[in-house]
Amino acid sequence: MVKNLLIKNKSKYKQQIENNEHIKEHSDDFVIECRNLNLWYDEFQALKNINMKYRKNKVTAIIGPSGCGKSTLLRCFNRMNDVIEDCRIEGEVLFNGRNLYDNSADIRLNRKKIGMIFQKPNPFPMSIYDNITYGPKIHKIIEDDILEKISEKCLKRAVLWDEVVDRLDDSAMGLSGGQQQRLCIARALAVEPEVLLMDEPTASLDPIATQKIEDLILQLKEEWTVIIVTHNMQQAARISDNTAFMYLGEMIEYGETTQIFENPQEKLTENYITGRFG
Ligand code: ADP
Numbered sequence: 001m002v003k004n005l006l007i008k009n010k011s012k013y014k015q016q017i018e019n020n021e022h023i024k025e026h027s028d029d030f031v032i033e034c035r036n037l038n039l040w041y042d043e044f045q046a047l048k049n050i051n052m053k054y055r056k057n058k059v060t061a062i063i064g065p066s067g068c069g070k071s072t073l074l075r076c077f078n079r080m081n082d083v084i085e086d087c088r089i090e091g092e093v094l095f096n097g098r099n100l101y102d103n104s105a106d107i108r109l110n111r112k113k114i115g116m117i118f119q120k121p122n123p124f125p126m127s128i129y130d131n132i133t134y135g136p137k138i139h140k141i142i143e144d145d146i147l148e149k150i151s152e153k154c155l156k157r158a159v160l161w162d163e164v165v166d167r168l169d170d171s172a173m174g175l176s177g178g179q180q181q182r183l184c185i186a187r188a189l190a191v192e193p194e195v196l197l198m199d200e201p202t203a204s205l206d207p208i209a210t211q212k213i214e215d216l217i218l219q220l221k222e223e224w225t226v227i228i229v230t231h232n233m234q235q236a237a238r239i240s241d242n243t244a245f246m247y248l249g250e251m252i253e254y255g256e257t258t259q260i261f262e263n264p265q266e267k268l269t270e271n272y273i274t275g276r277f278g
Contacts, residue, residue, distance in 0.1 A: 031056045031195055031225045032077055032114075037091035039072060039081065046072045048249040050091075054195075054242075059217060059226045061240035061257065063233060065278040068246040070229040074197050076100075077227065078114045079107055096194075112139065115188030119200040121180035123172035123187075128155075128164050131172045131183055135191035150190050158186035159216050178209025182216065189224075196220065198228040202235065214239050233273060237261050245269045 030053040039047035046069050054060050062070045072081065079100060081087045092099045100110055112135075124131050132151040133141075141147060151168070155161040160182040164175070172183055181201060188196060198217070202210040217226055217239050230236050236243050237257060244254040245268070253260060253269040264270045272278050 027053075029055055031096060032227070033092075033094040034073075034076070035092040035094065037073075037076065037093060038089070039069075039076065040088045041084065042086040046249050047076070050251050052244060052251060052254055054225060054227055056225050057221050057223070058241040059221050059228060059239055060242045060244065061236035062227065062229045062244045062246060063231070063236050063272075064246035064252075065272065066231065069249045070246055071199050073246070074116075074199055074227065074229050077195070077197055078111050078116055080116070082107075112191045113193050114195045114197060115191070115193040117181070117184055117188060117196060117198040117201045119203045121177055121184050121204070123175070123180050123183050125171070125173055127169045128172050128175070128183060129168040131187050132190050135187065139191060154186040154189045155183075157189055157220075158182045159212065159219075160186055176209065178205050178212055181205060181209070181213055185213075185216065185220075193224065195225045195227065198226060200229055200231060203231070210235075233261075245272060247272070 032054040034050045034052045037047055037050040038045065050073060062073060064070055075081045076089065076093055077095075077100070081089065089101060093101060095110060095114065098105065100107075124134060126134075129151055132154055133147045136147060136150050141150070152161065155164060160179060163179060164170075164183075172180065175183060185196070202213050205213065214235065217228065220226055221241075228236075228240065240257045242255065243257040243260040245252045245260060245264075245266075247268055253264060253266045255265075260269060261273055264273060
């Protein structure tokens with residue numbers, strides 16, 4: 001049985017590789033994988049030989065002291081560092097087996113599939129409805145009834161629908177910070193991503209709004225893969241399945257969240273999570 005499965009999987013990979021030379025051998029359990037990833041800002045090396053795999057339908061938290069490279073790593077996953085002058089990247093970031101940094105990679109499609117939520121909510125200065133339908137319209141969905149369905153579905157998925165159903169045409173700028181952040185998550189969902197990257201998504205929110213976002217993240221993983229940068233260790237412990245600890249551009253330890261917090265294997269990890277530095 002296992003042997004058959006292995007043969008089946010092997011031939012599946014072989015077929016994938018034959019169908020498309022850009023697809024590398026990878027496991028279907030992992031959606032994103034870094035291989036020997038190095039990044040420099042001019043002369044300064046911010047990421048040092050990162051090798052990591054991110055599991056599908058899991059929440060992975062990236063923790064570590066300020067300046068250790070968490071946001072830089074997250075930005076590699078949707079090529080946001082490309083716009084930074086003097087930023088140089090070596091190595092690979094595979095998304096479903098394809099290197100995002102290949103010359104043949106479709107950056108626009110990848111950004112659709114790998115959405116990003118920022119520290120400060122950034123709704124567009126337009127109505128709530130237009131925020132959600134902005135992405136689908138760019139991707140050529142123009143039928144009003146379909147756009148309405150997308151809007152309702154995504155606002156419900158982001159647990160915002162009940163709070164805004166009577167004011168979809170009002171400006172998104174009138175929402176509270178927490179509502180704006182859930183709107184940004186709904187907007188990201190509207191283009192049918194596979195992965196949601198979150199860079200300290202609750203750092204600017206009060207505790208109640210933070211809890212709503214954390215509850216939402218736990219629901220999101222049923223359908224999506226979430227990679228979250230957080231400086232808040234309690235948050236990582238509450239919501240993530242896996243945790244990666246970074247220090248000075250290196251991935252020091254990566255494993256199941258309970259193991260990292262209860263039984264860290266590296267002294268540096270232990271020192272960090274017990275508050276000896278950071
Ligand atoms: P973290 O998210 O862990 O706080 P960052 O990824 O923001 O860390 O930064 C990692 C290192 O890279 C820091 O030393 C930071 O100063 C540097 N850095 C980040 N962005 C840039 C940039 N655009 N230009 C030059 N250096 C940068």
